[in-house]
Amino acid sequence: MTTLNSTFDLLADLEQRGLIAQQTDAAALSKLMSEQAITLYCGFDPTADSLHIGSLVPILVLKRFQQAGHKPIALVGGATGMIGDPSFKAAERKLNTLDVIEGWVGKIRAQVSPFLSFEGDNAAVMANNHDWYAKMDILAFLRDIGKHFSVNNMINKESVKQRINRDGDGISFTEFTYSLLQGYDFVVLNEQYGCQLQIGGSDQWGNITAGTDLTRRMRQQSVHGLTMPLVTKSDGTKFGKTESGTIWLDRKKTSPYKFYQFWLSTADADVYKFLRYFTFLSVDEIAAIEATDLASGKKPEAQRILAEQVTELVHGKDAVIAAERISQSLFAEDQNALTEQDFEQLALDGLPTFELARDANGLIDVLAATELATSKSQARGFIESGATIVNGAKVTDLTATITEADYKFGRYTLLRRGKKNHALVVWK
Numbered sequence: 445m446t447t448l449n450s451t452f453d454l455l456a457d458l459e460q461r462g463l464i465a466q467q468t469d470a471a472a473l474s475k476l477m478s479e480q481a482i483t484l485y486c487g488f489d490p491t492a493d494s495l496h497i498g499s500l501v502p503i504l505v506l507k508r509f510q511q512a513g514h515k516p517i518a519l520v521g522g523a524t525g526m527i528g529d530p531s532f533k534a535a536e537r538k539l540n541t542l543d544v545i546e547g548w549v550g551k552i553r554a555q556v557s558p559f560l561s562f563e564g565d566n567a568a569v570m571a572n573n574h575d576w577y578a579k580m581d582i583l584a585f586l587r588d589i590g591k592h593f594s595v596n597n598m599i600n601k602e603s604v605k606q607r608i609n610r611d612g613d614g615i616s617f618t619e620f621t622y623s624l625l626q627g628y629d630f631v632v633l634n635e636q637y638g639c640q641l642q643i644g645g646s647d648q649w650g651n652i653t654a655g656t657d658l659t660r661r662m663r664q665q666s667v668h669g670l671t672m673p674l675v676t677k678s679d680g681t682k683f684g685k686t687e688s689g690t691i692w693l694d695r696k697k698t699s700p701y702k703f704y705q706f707w708l709s710t711a712d713a714d715v716y717k718f719l720r721y722f723t724f725l726s727v728d729e730i731a732a733i734e735a736t737d738l739a740s741g742k743k744p745e746a747q748r749i750l751a752e753q754v755t756e757l758v759h760g761k762d763a764v765i766a767a768e769r770i771s772q773s774l775f776a777e778d779q780n781a782l783t784e785q786d787f788e789q790l791a792l793d794g795l796p797t798f799e800l801a802r803d804a805n806g807l808i809d810v811l812a813a814t815e816l817a818t819s820k821s822q823a824r825g826f827i828e829s830g831a832t833i834v835n836g837a838k839v840t841d842l843t844a845t846i847t848e849a850d851y852k853f854g855r856y857t858l859l860r861r862g863k864k865n866h867a868l869v870v871w872k
């Protein structure tokens with residue numbers, strides 16, 4: 445049995461952070477957790493090569509449970525990823541090949557692991573439901589698991605209703621069986637690790653309750669479900685991977701600089717909520733930040749604190765330092781502080797980037813090619829009026845050229861027009 449942090453009421457903290465959407469039996473879970481350390485799990489399907497900031501919510505909740513003394517299991521859905529969760533999805537998913545899914549399982553596993561500790565009494569466990577489904581035969585599945593599910597109840601679940609009631613393609617049998625698979629995962633984890641709680645975003649409620657019901661039927665065990673609200677931006681759109689403008693956890697898909705900038709540009713209406721969801725600052729510390737911001741009457745500090753905290757959690761302290769260095773250097777006269785890796789981040793997604801041939805180096809041509817000017821005559825106007833900055837230095841000479849000496853690390857030149865229009869040239 446693991447040691448419980450008895451001075452800290454985790455469920456009360458989650459409630460104060462606004463992190464609880466639904467629970468199967470709040471009083472029973474609270475009683476259980478006050479008596480003993482529990483084992484809980486959350487699943488992540490390999491439906492892309494990276495998780496995103498929406499999935500960070502349950503990852504951090506797993507971490508919150510572990511910090512409070514409980515044992516987390518992170519399950520990567522090697523099997524469920526082959527089927528595709530239909531919950532609240534408007535259309536059938538495309539099936540990915542087994543090779544692709546296998547590759548993504550490894551990536552998701554590597555992405556979740558650093559958030560958890562694999563040492564000590566309440567060491568985290570990584571599980572993969574392919575381990576039990578690969579060897580299950582279809583008749584066992586239908587007889588031992590399927591028999592416990594009523595199709596009548598399944599078609600009434602909110603998460604698949606829109607697909608059932610719609611004309612057209614509806615939902616395939618494949619996706620319809622998804623909740624049986626997730627349901628049985630809970631049974632297996634209960635059997636193998638004594639797992640008593642499953643968490644997930646609120647879109648997972650139907651699948652989670654399939655698991656609590658099935659565990660009661662198959663193992664006569666009373667287990668629990670808890671969901672977190674789905675995080676949306678103030679414009680109402682969900683943070684997700686199928687939505688546009690996904691912020692990925694993989695630094696090769698969203699650079700730490702872009703990641704930092706994303707949090708920095710959080711709307712004032714969202715920022716304190718995001719501090720509660722995405723950081724380990726206490727609820728009291730966050731309330732104090734809000735009070736100070738309100739009293740100052742100036743630009744709030746909350747966005748910078750959020751950007752620093754979440755970037756450090758996901759990418760480490762060095763990434764925060766690099767993001768701050770890049771932000772400052774973009775507006776500084778001296779850009780010598782920028783490292784080659786900083787330029788690589790900017791080229792990935794930090795700035796509009798243009799690959800130009802090394803001979804296209806008249807400044808007028810370059811400005812037009814980088815879309816900082818819509819025409820050569822406009823480019824001339826910008827140069828003459830002193831609005832053109834090359835690597836931090838103002839250039840007013842109409843005949844200026846960009847030469848090897850202006851190539852940082854042999855291939856980058858930073859251009860700015862006016863106060864904040866940037867472009868990065870990568871010389872081919």
Ligand SMILES: Nc1ncnc2c1ncn2[C@@H]1O[C@H](COP(=O)(O)OP(=O)(O)OP(=O)(O)O)[C@@H](O)[C@H]1O
Nearest residue numbers: 489491498499501644645673674675683684685686
């Ligand atoms: N915006 C969000 N807010 C809170 N939780 C989320 C959000 N997006 C995903 N989750 C949760 O993260 C866990 C893993 O989700 P997953 O990685 O499958 O993301 P997803 O965006 O829902 O994927 P897909 O688009 O393939 O369904 C689930 O419990 C899910 O509910």
Ligand SMILES: N[C@@H](Cc1ccc(O)cc1)C(=O)O
Nearest residue numbers: 487488489521524529626629
């Ligand atoms: N259905 C979850 C992933 C998951 C898979 C298997 C589980 O046992 C639990 C959760 C999702 O799409 O996000």
